[in-house]
Amino acid sequence: MPAELPLTGGNASAGVVRLGDTVRKPWLPGTPAVHELLRVLATADPALRLPVPGEPPRDATGRQVLAFLPGELAMLRPPMTTPELHGVGALIRRIHDASPTPDQWMSAGRPDFDPPLLPAHDRHGAPAAPDLIGHHDLAPWNLVVDEGADPAHPRFAFIDWNGAGPTTRAWELAYALPAFAVAAPDSEPAVLAPRMRALLDGYDAAPELRGIAVDLLAPRAAAMHALLRDAHRDGVEPWGSMFASGHGAHWRGVADLLAAHPDEWMRALV
Structure with a gap:
């Protein structure tokens, strides 16, 4: 299992880490809607680079699982x-x-x-x-x-x-x-x-x-x-x-x- 690497640099990045080719971040009440929006956008314009939800979109600790975008x-x-x-x-x-x-x-x-x-x-x-x-x-x-x-x-x-x-x-x-x-x-x-x-x-x-x-x-x-x-x-x-x-x-x-x-x-x- 790769180590978790804190992701910093933004204005509100507490609890956000990289794990392999994924990002893990706190699950919020509005997260299901956000994940659905990312799927809708990815379907409407497949060429968009988006932090799409993983499968499954939630890990064993309850955090969001999103695609890591390099850069x-x-x-x-x-x-x-x-x-x-x-x-x-x-x-x-x-x-x-x-x-x-x-x-x-x-x-x-x-x-x-x-x-x-x-x-x-x-x-x-x-x-x-x-x-x-x-x-x-x-x-x-x-x-x-x-x-x-x-x-x-x-x-x-x-x-x-x-x-x-x-x-x-x-x-x-x-x-x-x-x-x-x-x-x-x-x-x-x-x-x-x-x-x-x-x-x-x-x-x-x-x-x-x-x-x-x-x-x-x-x-x-x-x-x-x-x-x-x-x-x-x-x-x-x-x-x-x-x-x-x-x-x-x-x-x-x-x-x-x-x-x-x-x-x-x-x-x-x-």
Whole structure:
């Protein structure tokens, strides 16, 4: 039996280990729905690299069994190049196109997801009607980059689908854009905008979706800050510790930056 190797590097990796060609991680109430989503995506687009559930999907100790995807987390690598950002956008589009709508999910009698940490909102601040089942955390800390035999053309795969559930394309993009562009409170809009544009172009987003995603940039970042702030206040982990370790200040600063330059984002991205 191979030894268990802790997998670290992400923002919430407690209890996650590699065992041979599998990943073992804690079983959660929403895990049956997440596993079913991964199977649905793999069937809809067999070329997607996904951490699909094993057979059986639960080991003798009660943990999840998922396929191990080789590579390195994007957050541990240099900032992505423009072509790489374009590729990430294309991957997100493939995942979204392969994802069922909430109505399709419910009508098939599939398991319920855990309530989302950050439910989608529209550009007016009202709750948005979900238009797909999404990942909810499309960011460099959940993207595995596998250079394999061809470093010039790395393969990408999203991991950590624990938070998956109903959401909207625009809400997912509004989070992924600044995360992958490596937005920081002191970022220059002239540097950040082309990087976000590369991801949106890779997604091949229609003008209406681009406009909504741009309007949601600052609200989505502010919602992330509020989640971390409230978790710290209420002692909810791992989000509370993340707030105290600097993630809270980061997202507050990013939200302020995005809110301060709406015209620049609209001109560059739409």
